[in-house]
Amino acid sequence: MSTPQGSNVKDRAKTALKDEFLVDAVKFTTERLKNSKKAATAENGNWEEWRERGRQIRLHTIAHLDYYLSRFVENARAQGVHVHFAPEAKDAARIALEIAEHQGAKSVVKSKSMVSEEVHINEAFESIGIESIESDLGEYIIQLANEPPSHIIIPAIHKNRHQIAELLSKEAGETLEPETKILAGFARRKLRDKFLEADIGLTGCNFGIAETGSVVIFENEGNARMVSTVPKTQITLMGMERLIPTWDDLEVMATLLPRSATGQKLTMYMSGITGPKRAQDGDGPEEMHIIIVDNGRSLQLGDPEFQELLNCIRCGACLNACPVYRHIGGHSYPGTYSGPIGAVLTPALNKNAGEWQDIANASSLCGACYEACPVKIPLHDMLVYLRNRKVERGYTAAGEKMAMKGFKMLMKSHKRFRKAVKAGQIGQKLLVRDGYIRSQIGPLGGWTAYRYIPELPKQSFREQWPDLVTEVEKSVQPMAADVKLRMEQIVKARGKGGQHA
Amino acid sequence: MKVSLFITCISDALFPPIGEAMARLLARYGVRLHFPEVQTCCGQPAFNSGYWDEARASAQTILKAFDDSDFVIAPSGSCTGMIHHYYPKLFEHDPELLEKSHRLKEKTYEFTQFLVQVLGVTDVGAYFPHKVTYHPSCHGSRLLGIKEEPMQLMSHVEGMEFVPLPYAEDCCGFGGTFAIKMSEISGAMVEEKSQHVLETDAEVLVGLDMGCLLNIGGNLKFQGKPVRVMHLAELLYEGVKNREYAAGV
Numbered sequence: 202m203s204t205p206q207g208s209n210v211k212d213r214a215k216t217a218l219k220d221e222f223l224v225d226a227v228k229f230t231t232e233r234l235k236n237s238k239k240a241a242t243a244e245n246g247n248w249e250e251w252r253e254r255g256r257q258i259r260l261h262t263i264a265h266l267d268y269y270l271s272r273f274v275e276n277a278r279a280q281g282v283h284v285h286f287a288p289e290a291k292d293a294a295r296i297a298l299e300i301a302e303h304q305g306a307k308s309v310v311k312s313k314s315m316v317s318e319e320v321h322i323n324e325a326f327e328s329i330g331i332e333s334i335e336s337d338l339g340e341y342i343i344q345l346a347n348e349p350p351s352h353i354i355i356p357a358i359h360k361n362r363h364q365i366a367e368l369l370s371k372e373a374g375e376t377l378e379p380e381t382k383i384l385a386g387f388a389r390r391k392l393r394d395k396f397l398e399a400d401i402g403l404t405g406c407n408f409g410i411a412e413t414g415s416v417v418i419f420e421n422e423g424n425a426r427m428v429s430t431v432p433k434t435q436i437t438l439m440g441m442e443r444l445i446p447t448w449d450d451l452e453v454m455a456t457l458l459p460r461s462a463t464g465q466k467l468t469m470y471m472s473g474i475t476g477p478k479r480a481q482d483g484d485g486p487e488e489m490h491i492i493i494v495d496n497g498r499s500l501q502l503g504d505p506e507f508q509e510l511l512n513c514i515r516c517g518a519c520l521n522a523c524p525v526y527r528h529i530g531g532h533s534y535p536g537t538y539s540g541p542i543g544a545v546l547t548p549a550l551n552k553n554a555g556e557w558q559d560i561a562n563a564s565s566l567c568g569a570c571y572e573a574c575p576v577k578i579p580l581h582d583m584l585v586y587l588r589n590r591k592v593e594r595g596y597t598a599a600g601e602k603m604a605m606k607g608f609k610m611l612m613k614s615h616k617r618f619r620k621a622v623k624a625g626q627i628g629q630k631l632l633v634r635d636g637y638i639r640s641q642i643g644p645l646g647g648w649t650a651y652r653y654i655p656e657l658p659k660q661s662f663r664e665q666w667p668d669l670v671t672e673v674e675k676s677v678q679p680m681a682a683d684v685k686l687r688m689e690q691i692v693k694a695r696g697k698g699g700q701h702a
Numbered sequence: 703m704k705v706s707l708f709i710t711c712i713s714d715a716l717f718p719p720i721g722e723a724m725a726r727l728l729a730r731y732g733v734r735l736h737f738p739e740v741q742t743c744c745g746q747p748a749f750n751s752g753y754w755d756e757a758r759a760s761a762q763t764i765l766k767a768f769d770d771s772d773f774v775i776a777p778s779g780s781c782t783g784m785i786h787h788y789y790p791k792l793f794e795h796d797p798e799l800l801e802k803s804h805r806l807k808e809k810t811y812e813f814t815q816f817l818v819q820v821l822g823v824t825d826v827g828a829y830f831p832h833k834v835t836y837h838p839s840c841h842g843s844r845l846l847g848i849k850e851e852p853m854q855l856m857s858h859v860e861g862m863e864f865v866p867l868p869y870a871e872d873c874c875g876f877g878g879t880f881a882i883k884m885s886e887i888s889g890a891m892v893e894e895k896s897q898h899v900l901e902t903d904a905e906v907l908v909g910l911d912m913g914c915l916l917n918i919g920g921n922l923k924f925q926g927k928p929v930r931v932m933h934l935a936e937l938l939y940e941g942v943k944n945r946e947y948a949a950g951v
Contacts, residue, residue, distance in 0.1 A: 210884075211883075211884060211886070214884070214886060214887050215886050218886055218887070218890055524872050524873045524875070524891055525884075525887055525891075528887055528890045528891060528894075529887060562880065562883050562884060563884055563887065564877070564880065565840075565873045565875055565876060565877025565880045565881075565888065565891070566750060566840075566877055566878075566880070567840035567841075567844070567873035567877070568840055568841070568844040568845050569840070569844070569871075569872075569873065571844075572844055582787075585749070585750055585752070585788075587752075588750070588751055588752030589752040589753075589754055590752070591752055592751070592752035592753050592754075593752075597752075601751070605748050605751065605753040605756045606756070608747060608748050608753075608756055608760070609748070609753075609755070609756040609759045609760065611742075612711070612742040612743045612745070612759060612760035612763065613742070613759040613760060613762070613763065614742070614763075615739055615740045615741065615742050615763060618711070618742045618743075622714070622715045625715070637923060644882060646885075647881065647882040647883070647885030647888075648881055648882055648885065648920075650885060650889060651885070651888070651889035651892055651893065651920075651921055651924060652892065652916075652917060652920030652921045652923070652924050653920050653923045653924050654916075654920060655716060655916075655919075655920075655923075657715055657716060658716070658718055660718065661714050661715050661718060662709050662713065662714045662715075662717075662718035662720075662721040662722075663709070663714055663737070663739055665718050665721075665722070666721075666737050666739070669721075669722055669725060670725070670735075670737070673725045673726055673729050673735070674734070676726065676729045676730070677729045677732065677733075677734050678729065678730055678731065678732050679732050680731065680732025680733070681731070681732065683822075684731065684732070684820075684821055684822060685703070685732075687820065687822065688703055688772070688773070688820060689703070691820065692703070692772050692809075695805075695808050695809070696805075696808070
């Protein structure tokens with residue numbers, strides 16, 4: 202359990218919105234990823250069926266997570282893997298440090314892993330004087346900048362080429378031109394030495410295969426393969442929900458994940474690792490550890506509104522699709538995960554405690570996240586459920602509570618609603634100029650800072666209706682026989698599972 | 703056959719011509735629209751903010767209003783979506799109201815859905831000689847799947863030049879209370895949407911949800927841009943009147 206950064210989402214978003222570099226960089230890359238995904242899913246065909254299949258696999262696995270976890274652990278141990286369980290982030294860090302100390306390790310080289318960000322593993326290693334270096338280029342950049350990732354798969358999405366050149370130049374001790382080839386070339390040379398020096402390679406895990414106790418890693422830079430072959434000891438951090446039952450299921454995930462994440466048919470490297478180096482293997486770690494991390498995940502098990510969160514395969518498609526994320530970037534969100542999944546997952550992993558709740562408000566509930574999700578997690582619904590829990594637990598502002606009481610008073614009776622609209626028609630006179638309200642006073646301020654409001658017309662629809670209905674009555678034409686029949690059939694078919702749209 | 707109008711609170715108070723256009727258009731196809739006046743609001747503002755007790759109080763007026771209707775038509779994908787997707791959730795612990803929610807869900811249609819799917823009408827005989835762009839609202843298009851219906855209706859409007867809206871499927875930033883609570887984010891979103899509308903050079907922006915159109919229209923007005931904002935029902939009815947005027951009826 203941790204606590205969010207000091208300021209709230211609204212304030213962080215305000216700052217982000219003013220950062221033109223950030224807004225442009227995030228828009229540019231999310232747009233590119235969205236378009237690549239669109240092309241890759243269209244080319245693959247039958248995308249809706251693939252999504253549904255993926256969802257079913259995840260639903261099944263999570264429904265039987267205890268069974269698949271025990272199979273995974275049993276099979277991994279049979280291959281000689283040391284398996285550890287970490288109830289909380291601090292336990293995962295402690296276990297990793299114990300392994301490192303036992304080995305007398307001086308340096309760790311890491312491949313990309315979101316769960317390691319949850320655990321703050323780099324800080325943990327550094328606290329006992331062990332160097333821990335990120336080897337994924339994006340992660341390396343933000344490590345140099347001393348920032349958390351601002352996107353699940355593109356951690357440095359908020360930085361442009363010039364900012365990256367500046368960071369790497371500082372590290373290089375010379376001025377590097379902001380050319381991708383030069384910058385990547387520097388990182389490659391620098392990291393090559395780190396791979397060779399490192400005592401421990403630390404990886405994440407995209408999927409754990411229960412039937413063989415294997416770890417599967419998707420990546421594009423080849424660094425995860427270096428991390429998992431060169432150092433003598435490998436530690437893999439795995440969220441407890443990362444499992445799928447079989448290698449056959451991986452086919453579905455391998456179809457969904459790269460296409461949803463980057464629009465690739467497959468990532469450049471996909472590694473399946475089953476146990477440490479065997480006698481006949483040319484390379485690989487002599488010792489392999491898997492740390493299975495709970496850190497709030499089991500809180501979702503058995504919760505009908507949030508269990509599906511565990512289905513997430515961390516592709517980042519919901520971030521790219523989200524118009525809010527696109528405007529404010531990942532650092533406006535508290536915690537490790539950003540975008541729509543982060544807005545729900547971060548509070549959920551933290552017991553939906555009060556101090557995490559404001560992030561649920563940073564969504565227009567447009568549903569683009571749900572539409573983009575390869576395993577169809579209803580994030581737009583979950584955001585509403587989260588808001589509801591916040592209200593039920595009393596974590597709401599007094600002003601909002603009053604406003605909603607007012608809403609109830611007004612809307613529970615049509616007579617009151619009618620009177621209130623009438624009062625508005627009369628009361629608005631002081632505020633209206635040329636047919637519009639422009640005042641930025643009170644609660645209207647947030648709205649009128651960007652928009653005018655048309656004045657209420659002299660009569661509401663319900664006031665106009667009695668005259669209107671008499672007049673329209675005169676113009677009602679006879680209904681066509683086929684239409685009448687169709688309407689009767691629709692009505693008759695109801696209640697028998699017949700449902701339009 | 704009782705066909706009822708669910709006007710929605712926003713169109714009731716702010717945009718009465720939409721209800722009038724619907725009543726007059728539907729009369730041409732033999733539909734005599736009813737307006738049960740006990741209806742207020744679908745409850746979305748409270749529901750989406752997490753205040754479900756408050757939402758239930760409002761939603762019950764809708765359940766009551768349309769209990770004896772055969773068809774219910776609303777000029778909003780969002781309010782229709784509220785009934786379809788969330789009433790069963792809202793009343794899951796009350797068997798009687800849950801049953802009513804399911805029945806209401808079955809008979810509630812967004813306006814273009816009813817016109818195209820039930821009445822089988824795609825050409826209302828409208829003439830509307832203007833350049834028009836269309837914003838597909840998120841709840842209607844994404845969650846209710848209303849994509850083809852408005853396109854079919856617009857494709858038959860004579861004299862109309864249709865310009866596709868760039869990034870049409872992007873949310874306009876309305877989101878109900880989101881626009882107030884997260885006003886800076888919502889403001890950035892609506893400014894982007896307005897920019898796209900202006901890029902089309904359209905005279906008219908048309909849509910199916912007055913929440914979104916209040917937002918985009920309000921921002922265009924704020925910027926001093928003379929784009930006319932209309933609900934599709936208004937555009938179709940005005941088009942029908944144009945045609946009749948031209949024919950000297």
